[in-house]
Amino acid sequence: MIYSLAPMEGITGYVFRRVHAECFGALDRYYTPFLPPPRVGSTFGGKNFKEIDPANNEGLNVVPQLLTKNADEFVWAAQLLAEMGYTEVNLNLGCPSGTVVAKGRGSGLLRDPDALEAFLRDICERSPLPVSVKTRLGLEDDGEYARILAVYCRLPLAELIVHPRVQKDRYQGSPRWEPYGATLAAAPFPVAYNGDVFDTADRDGLLAAFPATRHVMLGRGLLANPALARMMAGGPPATREELERFHDALFHAYEEVVGGNAVFRMKEWWFYAKCAFADPLAVHRAVRKVRRAGEYEDAVRTIFSGMELAEEARFHG
Ligand SMILES: Cc1cc2nc3c(=O)[nH]c(=O)nc-3n(C[C@H](O)[C@H](O)[C@H](O)COP(=O)(O)O)c2cc1C
Structure with missing residues (x-):
């Protein structure tokens, strides 16, 4: 089974990927949060370059994700990524x-x-890298998906990652498993599942329903429980010491990269990480109002020294 880390804008960037891999072991694959391709003739700049800079992703199997409807810019960006040594490029069709x-x-x-077919056919023909896609089922209604899936099946995709919700669902309600099953049955290329796999029981349920599953992408579940991928492989849950060490390494890595904004970044992480504690609301209250690094570190020591861990760290929205 392949386990990958979901692209999550503002959260699963290179700092998180690196620190998480150091503390809990690397996942099989990582997808960058979506990147806008540069104009044709320009290069990736600023924070987008840092995200894909090979020096920041050493030792990890990373697939850059692009968000665009401009075929020329997609192909140009794929060319730049190929020159940097990447071997696949992913297109975001889910945001x-x-x-x-x-x-x-x-x-x-x-x-x-x-129009989707024309666009995909064009980029698949011209991209120097194999193109994978991360998709939703449609905008309003999962009835839209039959035509969309037929389009995908006519194209030489490297892989199709299905987040089986429609746009209107955002991240609410249960993922719609049937269209994922239909994809597994129909697709001539590898298929991955993504959505609401928050613990090993969720994974087991998915595998029982769809034994052909070969790649599961983990998002919020891994943020709430950083040991999730290890547990999927039969390993132990995170100890308090591991969580604290991971937290400290992440905070200090963010401080190096974004300085004073590190507290803000960590508060986004706590939105998920609070689920590792028995009283997530108390954790939320402890970090909610802090602004400065010193106050933040005091709040965090209170959490790690005094608050009980949950019996099971599991994301709940
Ligand atoms: C804050 C946030 C940012 C996200 N950013 C991206 C993104 O950049 N690209 C993408 O394809 N999906 C993005 N997603 C969707 C996730 O990759 C994933 O599909 C979603 O969280 C469902 O998986 P999960 O239930 O395992 O979390 C984002 C989701 C969230 C909550």
Whole structure:
């Protein structure tokens, strides 16, 4: 089984990937949060370059993800990524954000399957790297997916990662398993599952229903329980000491990279990480109002020295 880390904008960037791999072992594969391709003729700059800079991703199997509806820019970016040594590029066809969808990007590209096919055919033909796709089922209704899946099946995708919700669902409600099963049955290329796999029982349920599953992408579940992938392989849950060490390494790595914004980054992480504690609300209250690094470190010591761990660290929204 392949376990990969989901792309999560603002959270699973290179700092998180590196520190997490150091503390809990590397996953089989990582996807970068979505990157806008540079204009044709330009290079990736600033924080987008740092995200894919091979020096920041050493030893990890990373697939860069692009968010665009511009085929020329996709192909140009794929060329740059190939030159940096990447061996696959992923296209985001799932982002549900209103502004992204309104511009016809992310899941907005699913609105018109004919246009989607023309776009994908063009990039698959011209990209120097194999193209994988991360998709939702449609915008409003999972009935849209039959046509979308038929489009995918006509194309030489490297892999199709299915997050079986529609745009309108955002991250609410249960993932719709049937269309994932239909994908496994129909696709001539490898398929991956993503959505609400928060513990080993969730994974076991998925495998019982769909024994052909070969790749599970973990997102919020791994943020709430950093030992999740290790546990999937039969390993132990995280101890308090491991969690604290992971926290400290992550905070200090963010301080090096984003300085004063490290507290803000860590508060985003705590939104998920609080689920590792028996009283997530108390954890939330402890970190909610802090602004400065010193106050933050005091709050964190209170959490790690005084608060009980949950019996099972499991994401709950
Ligand atoms: C804060 C946040 C940021 C995300 N950013 C991205 C992204 O950059 N690219 C992408 O394909 N999906 C993105 N996603 C979706 C996740 O990759 C994943 O599909 C989703 O969280 C469902 O998987 P999970 O239930 O295992 O968390 C994001 C989700 C969240 C909550």
